[in-house]
Every structure is written in C-alpha cells, then in structure tokens.
Amino acid sequence: ISTRTHIAGFNFDNCIMNAAGVYDYSAEELDAVQQSAAATFVTKSATLVPREGNPEPRYCNTPYGSINSMGLPNFGLAYYLDYVSAAQRQVPGKTYFVSLTGFNVEEDIALLRQVQASDFEGIVELNLSCPNVPGKPQTGYDFEAVTRILEAVFDLYRAPLGIKLPPYFDLVHFDQIAAILNRFPLAYVNSVNSIGNGLCVDAAAESVLIKPKQGFGGIGGAYLKPTALANVFAFRQRLNSSIQIIGTGGVQNGTDVFEHILCGADMVQVGTVLHQEGVAVFERLTRELKAVMAQKGYGGIDEFKGRLKTL
C-alpha cells in the first residue's frame, strides 16, 4: 500500500506533512520533521526581516483544538533559505516548501526576488491568510488584493508556487475566488488556514486564554475539520485540474487524512495535532491511513482522491 503523492511535478514518499507555523520555526524543529515520517516540511511563514511576534501567552490548546495569535514570529527569509539550501545538499532529490508572506505587494515581490537569487529548488507557499498581525486584514478575504498580488507574483516568478488561503464560508465566495485563481498558473491552493479571530474563554478564571488582541486568535484542530473539508471539496470542483490542492485543518487520525484526500486533496498538512503530539504523529497518521486503505482495498491514494460521493 502506497501513500506517496506528487505536487508540481515533484514526487513525495508520503502525503502527510506539517502545516506552516507548526514545528518549523527553528533549525532544530525542522530537523525533527526532516527525520520523521513526514513527506517533507514547510517552513514557518517568513518575512523580509526577523520578527519577535506577539506577546505571550499566544498559543493555547483547547478542548477541541487550539487558538493562536503568534503574530508571525520568524527568523527572516534568509534563515530559512539557508536551512533549505543545506537540506537540499544533504538530502538531494527531496523537495522542500518555503512559506513566505509580505505586508504588501512590494514586500511579496521582494521576498520572491530573494528566493530567485538563492539556490532554492523547491516550492514556494505564499501565505495570504495570516489572521494575527494587529491592524492587518487576512489578504485572502480581499479579492482585489489577491488579484493584484497574483498578477505581480506571476509577472516575476516562474517556479512552482502555491498559496495558503483562509477558510471561506459562502458558496458564492468560492465561485468568485476560484474564478480569480483559475487565471493564474498556481501549482496548488492550500485550504485552510485557521479560522481567524475566534475567542476561547477560561470560565473558571473568567478570562481569555491568550494575550494578544484581547484573546482573539486563529482556531485550529477538530473545530476546523468540517470547514477545511468544505473548502477542499469546493475548490476541487471549481479549480482547473492544473491547480492541485493541499488539505489542511482538523486532522487527528488516519480517517481524517483519508477524508481530505476523498474531498480532493493531493497532500495533507497537520498543525494542532503535530503541536500536541510531536513528530511521532506522522508515523501514526501514515499507519492509520494505510489501515483505512487496506480495509477498503485501495493500493494508492489516486484510487480514491476526489471521489467523495454526494447523495
């Protein structure tokens, strides 16, 4: 039974990896993912210059998942490009993802120029959905901004590039954003980022759980799965077949991975469950997915990918 997959023409031995922002901040964390059963890694979304991020506490586990308002803490794009450059030499033939995000189109372009000037041979993930920088909206909800950014990006950048989108909650919004995305040579769309600006409360303490933004933060984990599957399934039906889909959100076990692929995902990313369980989660999820496939008689993920039945 094989759980291998392919993205942008690159082959991967597995279809499960980390989600940007989880277990990917430092070289030590990236090393741990690199040595695990994960297909590959994506780096923490990088900005032009290093960022401290928001004041702590800025992450909290909750009964059904997590809430975070990290505020884009990262060591800056150069740090991650250096790390990936070394990884490419140490493990040639493996493809890595670098996530990046600017605060405006000019910064997005500057980041991509920096990538072009490096020896990076992998896939860029442009994050259009960070919900936690005070005063900055989630770009993915501004359709004009998305259009402007992608026009500028694809004027410049010709190597494989995907985008990380926020969750959408309206079928007309799926129609509108998909019509925009279909105009561009995107390698993939990654749905979904956390549900922005949720609020979790500690009733005993009568308090919010995290410090930034009065406790408002991105919601991840089990809460997210129905929304994540809806976004994967909606985009699979609307996007050109040349645009692949990475499914992110709410994965806790092998059946959840199976469900993302059934909805149309070519790769599945995990965040909250990785934060809670550590990199051993990749071996567990892979084993559980293979068990589901064995029980159903599937030898590879293409046999059921996108085959979700409607009634």
Ligand SMILES: O=C(O)c1[nH]c(=O)[nH]c(=O)c1Cl
């Ligand atoms: O606060 C963050 O760093 C963060 N947190 C998220 O849940 N999604 C993102 O894309 C980012 Cl960039």
